[in-house]
Amino acid sequence: MNRFLSSATKKIDAKGRVSVPAVFRTVMSRQGIEELYGFQDFVFPAFSLGGPDILDRYEKQIATLDPFSSEAHSMSLLIHGGGSFLKLDGEGRLTITDFIRDYANLQDEVAFVGRSDHFQLWNPSAFEEMQRNAREERMRGAPRPARNGETG
Structure with missing residues (x-):
C-alpha cells in the first residue's frame, strides 16, 4: 500500500x-518519508501532512504565477505561512503543537484521515x-439503486 487510506482516532498524551x-507509518516508510510537511x-x-513532495508540488504551482500577483501572495501565505516541517519521534509519535491544535480545534483526541497522497x-x-x-450529499446526487428485477 502506497497511499494514506482509512481513518483512526487516537488520544493525545499529556505532553501533546x-x-x-501504524498503517500510516508503513506508507511513510515505503515512500521514504522521514520528515513531514504539514499545512x-x-x-x-x-x-x-505529507512528504516534502507535497510542498514541492505547491511551490511549482506558485512558480507558474506572476510573483507580484495577489494569487501568488495568497498561495504563499497559505503554504509557507500556514505550514511547518514535523518529524515523528523514535516511537512513531507526532507532537501536536499549538499551531496545529488551534487550527484544527484539537483537545484530547485527534482523527487521522487518509487522503491518498497525504x-x-x-x-x-x-x-x-x-x-x-x-x-x-453524495447519496442525494447518486442515482437510485435498482430494486428486485428493475433495470436502470
Missing part, C-alpha cells in the same frame, strides 16, 4: 504527543460531521 497509526488545509478545519489531522467530531455531510 500522539501515536501515528493548514485550505477548505477544511484540518491540518494536512493525511489530515481533524477534531474527531468535526470529521464525523463532515464525513456524514459528504455521504448525504
Whole structure:
C-alpha cells in the first residue's frame, strides 16, 4: 500500500504527543518519508501532512504565477505561512503543537484521515460531521439503486 487510506482516532498524551497509526507509518516508510510537511488545509478545519513532495508540488504551482500577483501572495501565505516541517519521534509519535491544535480545534483526541497522497489531522467530531455531510450529499446526487428485477 502506497497511499494514506482509512481513518483512526487516537488520544493525545499529556505532553501533546500522539501515536501515528501504524498503517500510516508503513506508507511513510515505503515512500521514504522521514520528515513531514504539514499545512493548514485550505477548505477544511484540518491540518494536512505529507512528504516534502507535497510542498514541492505547491511551490511549482506558485512558480507558474506572476510573483507580484495577489494569487501568488495568497498561495504563499497559505503554504509557507500556514505550514511547518514535523518529524515523528523514535516511537512513531507526532507532537501536536499549538499551531496545529488551534487550527484544527484539537483537545484530547485527534482523527487521522487518509487522503491518498497525504493525511489530515481533524477534531474527531468535526470529521464525523463532515464525513456524514459528504455521504448525504453524495447519496442525494447518486442515482437510485435498482430494486428486485428493475433495470436502470
